[in-house]
Amino acid sequence: MLIKRNDGQVARQRLASAYQGLSGGGMDRRGFLRQAGLGGAGLAALGTLGAGRARASGAATGVLDHAKPVTRVKNICTHCSVGCTVTAEVQNGVWVGQEPAWESPINRGTHCAKGAAVRELVHGDRRLKYPMKLVAGEWRRIGWDQALDEISAKLLQVRERAGPDSVFWLGSAKFTNEAAYLYRKLAAFWGTNSVDHQARICHSTTVAGVANTWGYGAQTNSYNDIRNARTMIIMGGNPAEAHPVSLQHVLAGKEINRANLIVIDPRFTRTAAHATEYVRLRPGTDIPLIWGMLWHIFQNGWEDRDFIRQRVYGMEEIRKEVARWTPDEVQRVTGVPGEQLKRVAQMFATQKPSTLIWCMGATQKTVGTANVRAYSVLLLATGNVGANGTGANIFRGHTNVQGATDLGLDVTTLPGYYGLDENAWRHWARVWGVEYEYLLSRFGSKALMEMPGIPTTRWFDATLMPGEREKTAADGEAYVAQPHSLKAMMVFGHGGNTVTRIPESIKGLEKLELLVVADPHPTTFSQVSGRRDGTYLLPICTSFEMDGSRTASNRSLQWGAKIVEPIFESRNDYDVLHALTRRLGFADRMFRDIETRDGKVVAESILREMNRGLWSIGYTGQSPERLKLHMEHQDKFDLVTLRGREGTPVAHDYYGLPWPCWGTPEIRHPGSHILYNTNLHVKDGGGTFRARFGVERNGETLLAEGSWSKGSEIEDGYPEFTVAVLKRLGWFDDLTGAEKASLERHFGANIDRAAWSTDLSGGIIRVAMEHGCSPFGNAKARAVAWNLPDPVPVHREPIYTVRPDLVAQYPTLPDRRGFRMPHLGQSVQARSAAAARDFPIVLTSGRLVEYEGGGEETRSNKWLAELQQDMFVEINPADAAARGVRDGGWVWVSGPENASRVRVKALVTERVARGVAFMPFHFGGFFQGEDRRKFYPPGTDPIVLGESVNTVTTYGYDPVTFMQETKVTLCQIRSA
Amino acid sequence: MRRFLPLALLALLAIAPAPAQAQNAGMPQPLGDRGQPDAAELEMRALLRGEPIAGRISIPDAQAAKLIQPEGQQWRAFHNRTLAWIGGVAVLGMAALLGLFFALKGRIRIGGGWSGRRMQRFNLLERANHWMVASTFIILGLSGLNLTFGRHLLLPLVGPEAFTAISLAGKFAHNYLAFPFTLGLVVMLLLWVRDNIPNRLDLDWVKAGGGFVGGQHPKAGRFNAGQKLVFWITVLGGGLVAVSGYVLIFPFTVADVAGQQVAHMVHSLLAVLMVAAMLAHIYIGSLGMEGAFQAMGSGEVDYNWAKEHHGLWVEQELAKARQSTAPTGAKAAGAD
């Protein structure tokens, strides 16, 4: 009954510090009292003993005048990739309330904590209100014109001296599709491939791994389709916190189908609490576990032999690798008992349809690409791809990371995954209406034009290491393979605390000549380093204050309408990029086909340009009109099939026209709900595996055998469609005159080489579909990806592993080079033995439901910030007891690199196993014990600050995408 | 138990050739929610252990982590029934008893009548402190009783707005006056504890019924047993009421909700009993006994009254007075 004195004090301190700590902002006491129903009378004034009626002062922003009209506007939540519709009530240009968006088939009126609180983002107490410049360590307010003039002048200076590759353009998953596309286009016109966004640190390995298996690297089914599953494995994902509304569909499926919900995770998460079976594994041992499952599957003959024979290449090599992963070896490496894994394997293989859901737990590792490939192989082996209730249900992270990835905010490609070779550039030159030679002239060289750029995870390495023209012999391999190092960084909508090795990134920040942060909030970039000059903050509005489309994880596009005008002096991305490029000198060319009205860029016209160029992924049928029609008739779509009902304006369409939505908008392709689904006609959203990797290998065909999509005139495998293929099939004359003319105009003598993805008329695609064929061919999925460092996924211990005894047998890759930089592997892993002694706890990191990404925006939202006020580390009770650590007590968590450490609160819980610890990554504003609040521009510091987990995370990158290893490293925890 | 099941069954399956159905039946319980206690089960367990149901919460308010506190219902029953009955019976019963006593016995007169001579019984400090404690007690008592009985007795008479105004004023008064009241109790303790230690005389006084029955005046010192009872009720009872009261006006600093409930029960129960006791004290010190009020009023009591009711005290006081006026070594002439 008697409670410790601390708790009451803590509660009071919370309130006190929440108010006092805020620099010139937050709710003042009077407002607080007023809303507590105490009227204007001071409480302590004994003279006023009458409890008078509160005066109606109307200060609260949610006050609605019910007598006047209220408009409802639909937009999409800007947080995660589920894509919940937000219905806003607007009165007098003020966003006064949120109502449930019942009509949306995706969220059906619901939200999570973040979605239910988005109105506060636009009220924007702590948002960046006007452009700011850092001068001698002080933040000064400046005007937009001055800001853009100075920034562009500096950029041109840097370009003159060090070449276009010395500027890093960091974009965002918060961009609408149109903004992402513009940003990528800007980088192309500027002359660099160093343009990236959060997908790098999120699902870059997924895209690479899955695309290298069967063609596209996106979620194959959808959240809604999970309702059809009989067995679901969630491995390396915590959707209860990262995609809460997806659980609506997952749990419904679990109930309706009495489905098996198996959660495989080192932590007993909120998702695991609803599992029918929970499997705990050692962090970083995903491949052994998957191969262990396959061992049981092959052993018992539970695989889908027909599916493998018809649609998979290379399963024999997988069998060889899997044979090594006996239950004993699996248990030795992963810690999972054989009986449990056998049970799980049996459920997955025999109680179908089964689906595999994953998120960062699979991807954020040095073996991320291999992990994802193993997952895909498991799905292929059990025949769980391309049908209802099956598939790789990849839950993307941020609101539009799917769209931004599709639109090429990626150092390895142009929009639409065309890549960077000459054909890709020529295609986009055609779409953009400029000469290929012009684009070539913008780059340092043709080689640089076709070389992947610097990724987000290592921009600071590229800043600190010298370029080719700057290095000396003493530097050895430590140089960037471009003329000069990075000198300037333009950051649009990306946090500074979500990338590993923060202490080193600080050095990089301090070396930059120019840092521009364009964001609704200043981000940790504004305060974490010792920069005193050459830094600009540009207030960009949220996607609620602008029109634009965004692509949810299930590939559906949704059009968000502007709810209110951008607040304070913020502007939207389109207008800022337009203004910037005008000063950089290529706006005329870049915005050639993009409409402006009253000086403002029209988002719809950007989408139309996208429709004209993104044939490779079928972003061509989603015109603004069709998308807006879908938003207007959301309630006409079926909950499970996502199909529009008969007799409605959206009949036959799939909700959001999930890509690929083949051909021009006129042919009204319905979109593809479930990828690679041979049960449907191509015109109905059906498909096959892409023929991306050639026709034959080692004497074996890579094309499908005995499998084709419904109604296909070719009843077998076939390569991707080119004019040559059309001619061979005798279908060339099915093209219309206009389509042939377009091909002739663009390809001339090379017309035979014109492909479905480079044909700007869409004719090849249309003709292929008329004959029931997939434009991209009908091939086998590759179980063996021969172009990757590990063609067959093999287990490699994490760089910093707690089991140095396994390193000899399962080492990481040798040191090599990638993305223009040295990429260390074994030389760093060699430190593991010593590191594991001093840092014996495995550290993993992940999400909280209340915050998103770097957290600067959500920690500035008072309704969310109140729910998670302290950065913490989850520590097992046994580990805590051994260190004298109490629940709620302060601890130092230290990492093996940079003598780094962070001071956080301990959350003693059995969620994590003994020897494992977890920290959320959403916090920033403290650095190694130091409170950095005063370095934010006044009035913009988030309400809640905390240490960043990435202060103590370490070196380690996936070889294919340079994904960082945030899910498994080492740490030590000591009472503070 | 569950963990051994799979091994046992495996052993069984290994020995006996089992048909396909038996293999499925032998599948061990997975570590998931199908085999786990569900919500109602967990609730039942907590109920059987007599516990409130509590868990983890991310906001800093520790109170909020308690999901269900069933003691609240018991506290409600205490407040609405137990306390109301005890308080009602005690206070009204005491009032009735006193009324009856007055009706039967009338005012207790000074046997020898007013002598016209007075002697000091209480000095200025003692009286001022007593009246501070008394007056604050009255307001504390009334405002406190209002919290339990006001809504039934006063609210219907004055209406909700006026009643809230009165109650709010009462609450402020109650919270602020608690401090001088407590201070006064401490002073009272320091001033009078020596004279209130119980002794054999008190036993005789009680056996004689305090003189209320029969008309005999049993011997008493400065304070008789009845007064000592009042003293200790005031100091101890009041002390406990004060301590529990501080717990109540600084909520959740030393106690959680269960502790607060206990504090309230102690506070309110002792307080109503004290109100009843003080009714008797007030009666006997004013209406009930001729010559008593002067003790606290002017501080000087009538000589005859003092001899009758506190004879031993009078002797002590006279002895002290004689010692201070007579020269040392002098003997009283003829008076001993």
Next chain:
Amino acid sequence: MARMKFLCDSDRCIECNACVTACKNEHEVPWGINRRRVVTINDGKPGERSISMACMHCTDAPCAAVCPVSCFYTTADAIVLHDKDLCIGCGYCFYACPFGAPQYPRVGNFGGRGKMDKCTYCAGGPQQDNSPVEYIQYGSNRIAEGKLPLCAEMCSTKALLAGDGEIIASIYRERVQQRGYGSGAWGWRTAYREELAV
């Protein structure tokens, strides 16, 4: 007449806190006041359950029974509301409430309380429906607009149900049948220490 109730299906609650922020959003509830909260029992262990809790609008409300100034009233929809202008901030309702629903702004002397605040089932207060003064004091009145509480409407997994007791009980019953396990609504037996058949 409908009898409005809440029911949190703990088999579906994932502690996403949408109910908490939806309430904050709709009523501009200040920092420190938590009309609704989510508690996780057995955190980190199998059998972990999260439950969303706010005022349960009891039929025989303990808060109303112990209030010294009788500031509570029950509407025709069986929603338990109170009048902040009559409340004296004594705190008894919190002692009596089995669910910890009453909240106080903690702005008084001696760590005392201000006017009690609690979940209103989105039904406002005694002021005129949908007037600005009602909004300032109690938050929005969705019931008067024919809507249901926003917390339940926005629950991500539709764990939290709000509406007429008969209807939500039958929804829950359907779910229990579909799942094939689990029964009994949360809280009844423990809170009231009575045997109740649900």
